[in-house]
Amino acid sequence: MTDLPVIGVIIQLFQFLIDQLPFISDAAVAASIPIALAALAGVVSERSGVVNIGLEGMMLTAAFVAWITGVVAVGMLGPSQPTAVFGITLPLLIALGVAMLSGMVMAGLHAWLSISLRADQIISGVIINIAAIGLTGYLYTIISKNSPTGAGGFDSLDVPAAISGIPVIGWLINAIFDQGPIAIGAIILIIIVQVLLFRTRWGLRTRSVGEHPRAAETMGIDVIRLRYRNVILSGAIAALGGAYLSIELTTSFQAGMTAGRGFIGLAAMIVGRWSPLGAFGAALLFASSGAVGRAITFAAPENQLGDLLNSIPPQFYDALPYIVTIVVLAGIVGRSIPPAADGQPYERESAT
Amino acid sequence: MGDRVRTFGDQVYSAMALPLLAIGLALIVGAIVIIATSALEPGAEIDFTLPFRAYGALFEGSLGSPNGRVSTLVQTAPLILAGLGIGLAFKAGLFNIGAQGQFLLGATAAIAAGVAVEGSGPFVAIPVAIAAGMVVGAIWGFIPGFLKAFSGAHEVVTTIMLNFIALALMSWLISGPLRLPRSPQPVTPTVEDAALPIMIGRDGHVGILIAFIAVPIIWFLLYRLTLGFEIRAVGANPEASRYAGMKPKRLVTLTMSLAGMLAGLAGTLNVLGINHQMNATFTTTVGFDAITVALLGRSHPVGIMLAALLFGMMRAGAGLMQIQAGVPAELVDLLQAVILLFLVASPVLRRVFRLRGVKSGLGTTDTMARTYGNEAIR
Numbered sequence: 001m002t003d004l005p006v007i008g009v010i011i012q013l014f015q016f017l018i019d020q021l022p023f024i025s026d027a028a029v030a031a032s033i034p035i036a037l038a039a040l041a042g043v044v045s046e047r048s049g050v051v052n053i054g055l056e057g058m059m060l061t062a063a064f065v066a067w068i069t070g071v072v073a074v075g076m077l078g079p080s081q082p083t084a085v086f087g088i089t090l091p092l093l094i095a096l097g098v099a100m101l102s103g104m105v106m107a108g109l110h111a112w113l114s115i116s117l118r119a120d121q122i123i124s125g126v127i128i129n130i131a132a133i134g135l136t137g138y139l140y141t142i143i144s145k146n147s148p149t150g151a152g153g154f155d156s157l158d159v160p161a162a163i164s165g166i167p168v169i170g171w172l173i174n175a176i177f178d179q180g181p182i183a184i185g186a187i188i189l190i191i192i193v194q195v196l197l198f199r200t201r202w203g204l205r206t207r208s209v210g211e212h213p214r215a216a217e218t219m220g221i222d223v224i225r226l227r228y229r230n231v232i233l234s235g236a237i238a239a240l241g242g243a244y245l246s247i248e249l250t251t252s253f254q255a256g257m258t259a260g261r262g263f264i265g266l267a268a269m270i271v272g273r274w275s276p277l278g279a280f281g282a283a284l285l286f287a288s289s290g291a292v293g294r295a296i297t298f299a300a301p302e303n304q305l306g307d308l309l310n311s312i313p314p315q316f317y318d319a320l321p322y323i324v325t326i327v328v329l330a331g332i333v334g335r336s337i338p339p340a341a342d343g344q345p346y347e348r349e350s351a352t
Numbered sequence: 353m354g355d356r357v358r359t360f361g362d363q364v365y366s367a368m369a370l371p372l373l374a375i376g377l378a379l380i381v382g383a384i385v386i387i388a389t390s391a392l393e394p395g396a397e398i399d400f401t402l403p404f405r406a407y408g409a410l411f412e413g414s415l416g417s418p419n420g421r422v423s424t425l426v427q428t429a430p431l432i433l434a435g436l437g438i439g440l441a442f443k444a445g446l447f448n449i450g451a452q453g454q455f456l457l458g459a460t461a462a463i464a465a466g467v468a469v470e471g472s473g474p475f476v477a478i479p480v481a482i483a484a485g486m487v488v489g490a491i492w493g494f495i496p497g498f499l500k501a502f503s504g505a506h507e508v509v510t511t512i513m514l515n516f517i518a519l520a521l522m523s524w525l526i527s528g529p530l531r532l533p534r535s536p537q538p539v540t541p542t543v544e545d546a547a548l549p550i551m552i553g554r555d556g557h558v559g560i561l562i563a564f565i566a567v568p569i570i571w572f573l574l575y576r577l578t579l580g581f582e583i584r585a586v587g588a589n590p591e592a593s594r595y596a597g598m599k600p601k602r603l604v605t606l607t608m609s610l611a612g613m614l615a616g617l618a619g620t621l622n623v624l625g626i627n628h629q630m631n632a633t634f635t636t637t638v639g640f641d642a643i644t645v646a647l648l649g650r651s652h653p654v655g656i657m658l659a660a661l662l663f664g665m666m667r668a669g670a671g672l673m674q675i676q677a678g679v680p681a682e683l684v685d686l687l688q689a690v691i692l693l694f695l696v697a698s699p700v701l702r703r704v705f706r707l708r709g710v711k712s713g714l715g716t717t718d719t720m721a722r723t724y725g726n727e728a729i730r
Contacts, residue, residue: 053508109693119696122447122508123647127692130640134685138385141680142392263512270509313528319520322513329510330503 012305020295022164025175027294030249032280032287033183034059034258037241038265039272039279040190045234047197047274048227049210049341050114053125055238056262057132058106062242064136066099067253068143070151086181087155092247095151096182099243100236106132107235111228118345129262137255153251154180180248182240187280189237194276206230210339213346223346238262264321267329273336282328289324293317367655369710371648373701374694375662379407381690386679406677413672414665420672422553426626428664429563430455430618434642435660436570437493437614439651443574444607445587450496450511451615452639453518454489458616459623460522461488463630464530466546477545482620489616490609492518497608501601507608515639526632538632548625559621564657566614571653583607615642637667637685644688647695650711663688 017024038055045052073091080089106128113124157177164174176187197203205226208216213223241261246253264286265279272278297314300306383403390399414424434451441448465484469477496510527538548557574580582603585593590600618638623630641663648662649655663684670681694701702710 113696117697117699124696126447126449126508126643127689127696130643130685130692131689133640134682134687134689138680138682138686139389141682142389146392260512260516263509267509267513313524315520315524315527318523319517322516322520326499326505326510326513326517330499330505 009305009308012301012303016301016305017292019301020292020299022171022174024288024291024295025171026178027291028284028288029175030179030183031290032283033179033186034241034244034249034261035265035268035286036190036280036283037186037237037244038262039268039283040186040193040276041234041237041241042266042269043197043272043274043276043279044193044206044237045231046269046342047210047339048206048230049213049339049344049346050111050227050231051121051125051343052107052110052231052234052238053122053263053266054106054110054128054132055125055234055265056258056260057125057129058103058110058235058238059242059245059262060129060132060136060256060258061106062099062103062239063246063257064140064242064253065102065239066095066243067150067246068139069098070095070247071143071148074149074151082152082155085155085157087152088181089151091151092154095247096240096243099247100239103235103237103239103242104232105235107232107238108228110235111231114345115224115227115231118347121343121345133256136253140253140255150252151247153246154182154248156180157184180244182244182248186240186244189240190276190280197276207339210341213341213344214349217348224348227346241265260322264325267325270336270338271328271332274338285328286321286325290317290321293320366711367650367652369707370695370698370701371650371655371659373705373707374648374691374698377694377701378687378690382683382687383407385686386683402677402679406673406679406683409673409676410666410669412676413669415669419553420668422556423668424661424664425552425560426555426557426664427667428660429560429625430622430636430638431642431645431660431663432563432657433566433618433621434615434638435645435649435656436566436653437611437618438642438646439649439653439656440570440574440583440614441607441611442646442651443580443587444583444604445590446497446500446604446608446611447508448493448496448511448608448611448615449508449639449643450492450514450612451618451642452636453511453515454492454612454615455619455622455636455638456522456634457492457518457619458485458489459619459634460525460530460630461485461616462546462620462624463540463543463628464525466543466624467530467541470541470543470545472545474545474547474549477543478548478624481543481546481624482617485616485620485624486613487616489619490613492616493612494605494609497605497612500608501604522630522634523632526630526634530630532629540630542629543624544628546624547628548621555626557621557625559625562621563618566617567653567657570614574653579606615639618642640685641667641688644692647692 038059041055042052070091073094077091080091082089110124110128113119114121156179159174159178164170177184197206205216205221209221209223209226217223242258245257265283268282268286269279271282294317296309297317300309386403386406387398387400390402391397414420434455438448438451462481462485466477466481469480492514496507496514499505499510500507526540530540532539532541548559550557551561574584582593582598585596585598586600586603594600645656645659645663648659666684666687670684673679674681
């Protein structure tokens with residue numbers, strides 16, 4: 001230890017982060033995808049005025065359904081030759097499609113409970129989550145006894161060393177494109193929804209229904225139908241995030257594998273002020289904290305900084321994304337204003 | 353007098369009709385799922401008698417023998433306490449999904465305190481350990497309550513995050529500072545003095561009694577004390593309660609702390625009564641079961657006690673069901689989910705079964721989404 005270790009350690013920290021930047025950024029983007037998709041699903045639903053706490057459950061269901069559909073499809077179709085890019089096979093595509101359908105079914109249930117029955121949207125969402133844990137846990141316990149073979153997973157795009165080696169921006173290109181098809185699709189989807197939400201008729205209608213449904217109805221917008229459509233769309237997007245976990249990031253299902261990502265996604269949505277790109281930024285922030293933690297546990301530098309970082313228990317790094325989420329959320333809520341009709345059930349005036 | 357008796361009967365019917373209907377329907381759905389999945393077992397045919405054998409074993413394992421009945425009570429006790437905590441939060445319009453974390457950290461703190469005061473005799477060790485568990489549970493409830501009141505961060509998101517943080521914290525404490533020296537697995541030492549005395553059977557510890565005593569205490573708090581009135585007023589309408597001179601911010605923080613304290617006590621009694629030590633991979637289903645218990649019991653202390661007994665039975669009998677009928681214990685999770693779905697869809701049940709004069713499925717808890725994501729409570 002020197003007399004003034006603090007400055008030295010800070011310099012070492014920057015050096016470490018820059019050294020590890022390619023690894024951290026790549027891992028951070030990969031980890032941010034399910035969170036960003038959950039956040040995007042939340043944006044689509046809440047911009048129309050329906051709170052969707054059930055995202056976690058929709059993701060978990062989709063993760064399970066994607067895996068089990070892959071198992072069934074491989075059993076029926078036999079193994080097939082994956083494509084050179086992304087490693088796409090027919091069973092995987094079927095798995096992805098069915099998973100998205102399952103997310104839409106779960107979202108349809110939430111829509112029916114919260115829009116038609118006007119149940120409390122938070123309770124309905126939490127019940128979707130508990131239902132997903134119960135259903136997938138029960139079925140997984142029965143099915144995993146046979147230890148079936150799944151359909152594997154999508155591959156990442158291999159960025160050629162010539163491109164990833166470009167100074168200054170090579171790591172950035174690598175981080176974004178060294179990903180599988182769902183991840184790259186998700187990034188494109190986020191940009192598309194950002195444009196749709198703020199530049200198209202659907203976007204204007206969605207936002208007006210979320211802000212003032214009564215006024216929107218007066219202007220001839222069918223509030224109930226638009227909310228149904230948006231909630232079910234949000235289920236499909238959340239399902240994409242779930243499928244990403246079980247057929248792209250890994251190749252099998254684990255009970256409870258979403259590990260709170262749906263809720264972190266909700267926090268990202270709030271921090272990103274209910275806009276798709278803002279939410280993606282927040283998701284990247286939350287995911288980076290986890291990626292930095294992993295970089296430290298795998299390859300702590302061999303200097304004073306390394307000694308310091310190694311003296312912090314590994315469990316701290318496990319908890320880091322959750323801690324960052326709480327701290328950022330607590331700091332930003334109140335300055336981030338939700339759609340005015342968010343969480344309010346809508347009753348047609350003529351219905352009375 | 354006769355009139356009054358009938359009124360009481362009406363009240364019981366009106367409060368219990370929908371929950372009982374939901375339980376009955378869930379058992380039917382469960383039976384259908386058991387039949388449908390019976391063919392998934394390796395080399396099995398569809399088996400229509402399996403639900404009867406499964407539910408039979410569930411009943412046998414929970415109420416069919418003295419050991420089963422004690423086991424039911426052991427499983428019920430933490431559900432009552434954590435359920436009361438969640439129910440109390442519901443009354444204030446708060447959704448405490450953090451019972452899981454509060455339970456685990458409460459249990460860890462109780463063991464830590466029990467180890468620290470080892471050798472001072474049960475009359476010192478037990479109260480100290482229980483107090484430690486309650487205080488730590490209360491702190492883990494205070495954090496989301498404080499954040500909700502003063503920053504507006506919604507408790508559903510923060511309590512879930514705190515559950516994961518609690519898990520990491522527990523794992524670190526048990527594999528680090530609290531670890532039994534030279535143990536091959538990360539476990540804490542076993543507490544001797546702080547272990548709760550056994551009343552009945554093999555593990556029917558005193559904590560069961562404490563859980564049942566908590567029911568009238570919380571009832572008294574909610575319906576006879578000013579604090580309870582204020583909690584219910586804030587839940588019904590925070591704005592109005594503020595105009596009436598109450599302090600919603602303080603009440604929200606206090607209620608979440610109390611809820612955390614009760615869940616912490618649940619973990620404390622469970623671990624001091626049964627395990628007497630913690631290991632780093634300790635898991636429980638109490639956190640989520642207690643949400644179902646509170647919703648099924650319509651946040652009323654007596655309802656919570658009855659719902660906790662039902663789930664205590666299911667958890668106690670699930671083992672035998674798995675052994676005798678080969679139906680996984682996770683069936684209980686499934687039943688729980690179906691019960692909740694029927695409860696929240698109660699308007700449909702009322703229409704289909706033509707129920708009149710029956711209270712809605714979820715009680716006074718339908719004002720929650722209003723405060724979602726909003727600026728801090730004023």
